[in-house]
Amino acid sequence: MTKEGAVRTAPAPSSRPRTGGASGAGATPRRAVDVREWAGGIRFSAFTAIMLGLVVLAVFVLVPTVGTYVSQRQQIAALEQSVTLTTAQVAALQQQKERWNDPAFITSQARARLYYKRPDEIVYLVDNDLPASAIPQNEAPVSKDVEVTRSDWMAQLVRSVTGAGLTQTATVPDAPGTPATPAP
Numbered sequence: 001m002t003k004e005g006a007v008r009t010a011p012a013p014s015s016r017p018r019t020g021g022a023s024g025a026g027a028t029p030r031r032a033v034d035v036r037e038w039a040g041g042i043r044f045s046a047f048t049a050i051m052l053g054l055v056v057l058a059v060f061v062l063v064p065t066v067g068t069y070v071s072q073r074q075q076i077a078a079l080e081q082s083v084t085l086t087t088a089q090v091a092a093l094q095q096q097k098e099r100w101n102d103p104a105f106i107t108s109q110a111r112a113r114l115y116y117k118r119p120d121e122i123v124y125l126v127d128n129d130l131p132a133s134a135i136p137q138n139e140a141p142v143s144k145d146v147e148v149t150r151s152d153w154m155a156q157l158v159r160s161v162t163g164a165g166l167t168q169t170a171t172v173p174d175a176p177g178t179p180a181t182p183a184p
Contacts, residue, residue: 099105110116117123 115123
């Protein structure tokens with residue numbers, strides 16, 4: 001709505017020739033802007049100055065406060081995440097504690113960790129019982145060069161065979177007071 005006599009009309013296009021820029025039949029003419037005319041249209045009152053001063057003062061007061069608020073929100077989010085992780089760890093430890101109340105679990109842990117056994121059981125220990133993931137997959141390539149050994153393997157073989165053949169056989173104890181006889 002407009003008041004009577006306050007109707008605005010669009011300014012007429014300038015008839016000045018254009019200077020610079022692209023020339024062509026479809027180019028729109030460029031209007032020169034007079035800064036003095038534009039600045040003269042701005043009304044600057046005491047109310048405007050007071051409001052502008054209040055806006056500047058509000059910016060100076062609120063910027064540090066907003067910065068503090070944002071940093072505190074970041075700290076709160078980090079602490080909430082820490083609490084969530086700690087809660088998960090506490091739940092895992094509670095579950096492990098409940099497992100230790102089971103006698104079967106305690107027995108299996110004593111057998112696995114401490115090699116405990118019952119009095120009537122026989123325990124077999126297996127060497128090199130590694131899972132496939134623990135065995136190194138990248139082995140060194142086989143050398144094409146002939147290497148010289150430091151010892152004579154044939155002499156060691158002969159000593160091992162003769163030593164095994166000449167050892168004493170184990171004896172089985174008989175009843176008390178009778179001489180020991182060799183085991184079959």
